Amino acid sequence: MKSCLIDTIFLSDKRKNLLLLLLEGPQTSDDIKDKLNVNWGAMIPQIKKLEEWDLITSKDRVYYLTDMGRAIANNSKQLLNILCVYENNQKYWATHNLSGIPPQLLDRVGELGPAQLLESDLAHVFDANKDVVDAMINATFCVTLSNFFQPQYNKMYNTMIKNGCDLTLIYSQSVFDRILSEYVYDGTSEQDDVKFLDWKNAKFYVIPDGLGITEISVTNEIALLGLFDSDSRFDSRYILSRGDRARNWGLELCDRLSEGGRRIETNIKD
Template structure:
C-alpha cells in the first residue's frame, strides 16, 4: 500500500499538481482543469485515481483533500519543492559547498522556489547582478552579508544611508577593516545614519560568500567545493525565498558583534 500511494503522487505530474493545488483549499472541477494541462478526459482520469486512493473527496460541486490526503501532502510538499529547486540546476548545486547552511534551513531549501543562477561575464565579474542594483534603488529594507570585498558595496550602502533606507550589513573582520580604512567617506556616511546597522562576524564560522535580501528579491552566493568563489549567484524573487534568506541572515547575526 505504501508503494501504491507513493506511485499515486509521484508517477503523474497531473496528480501531483492537483494535490498541491488542493492544499490551498477546495477547488471546483473547472478550477482543476484550468490549472492543469491536458484534455478534460485525461485530467478527470487522474482525479478518479486520487478519489480511489482516498487522497481527495468530492463535496457538492468540488474536490478537497481528505484527512489522509492532508497528512501525506504536508510531508510530501517540502520534498517536491526541494526536488524542483535542485533538479532544474543540479550541476550548480552539486558543485556548491552547502556547509554554511544550518540543517534546519537545508530542510527548507524548497522555499527558494524558482531560482535564477547568475554567472557574470568577465567584464562584470566583480559587480553585483543588475537585478540586485535595481532592487537596492527602490527597497526600504536590506539585509546583506559579505565574506569578500565587493568594490561597489561602500558606494551602494553609503547611498542607502543618505536615502535613510533601513539596512543591516554584516561583514567579516577583514572586509570591515578594508571598508573602514580605505572608504572613509562611505564608512562615515553609514556610521552617521540612524538606519544603518553594521556587524562583524567571526571568520571561523563562515563558509558563505554573500547574502542579500531586499523587499523583492534574495541573492545568495556559495563557495564551490574546492573553496573557490567563482562569482555564481542564486537569485529568487519569491516571498518564501526572502523569508528563508532572512532566517539565514539572523543565524549569522547571532554569531556576530554589533558595531553600531
C-alpha cells in the first residue's frame, strides 16, 4: 500500500536526506552511498518509494529529481531549516517579539540556521558581550542597525575603524541624540577611545523611533540578531549565525528596517 506523501518524505531520514542531496545535482549510486554513508541495499527500497511518487528518476544508475521532486525538495528544505532554527533555540523564539521582522523574512528565518544563542553571565550582563566582540572585532565590513546603544562597544567600533573596517551604523533617532550628546568627542575634553565613538570615520544613518528589534548586525562573516522579549522589554541575548545565507538575510532585514533613514554627514564619502 502506498503511504501518504508527507510520510514518504519525513518518516525516513534516508529518503529525506536523498532528496536534499539530489538538490545539489544528479548523483550516482556510489555518490549516494559515500555522501550519505549508507548501505546501498538499505537504500534500494527507499529509492523505490520515492520513485512511486515520481519524485526521483534514474538513468544508468544516475539519480535525478523530477521537476515536481525538485519543487517539493526545495520547500521541504526550507521547512527543515526553519524547524532547525526554532528547535535549537525554541525558548528564545517563543518568548520574544517577532513583529519587528517583516513577514517575508520571517518565512525565511531558516536561512539563519544553524544558529547559536549568545548570552552574558549575570556578573557581566551590563558589559559588552565578549562573544559579540570576538565575532565582530576583526570584520572588514559591518552594518549595525540598533534601537539601543551600549557605550562599552565604543572601543570595539573604534578598533574596527582603525583596522580599516567599512562600518555603517544605523540608529533610531532617540539613540542617536544620546550618542551626539554624550559619546561623540567635542574637541574640548580628553579624547578617549573607550568613551567616545569615532563617528566621523563611520557611515551614520538615523531612522525614526519605533524599531521593532533591538539590533541586527551583519559583517563579512556573521549575522547577529537581537529581539525584545514578548513584553517589549530589552534582552541582552543574541542569535548568532554564520554563512552567506544568514548574512544576506541580515542585510535584507537592515535594508527593510532602514527605509526612509537619513544620512548624517561625516568624513566618509561613498
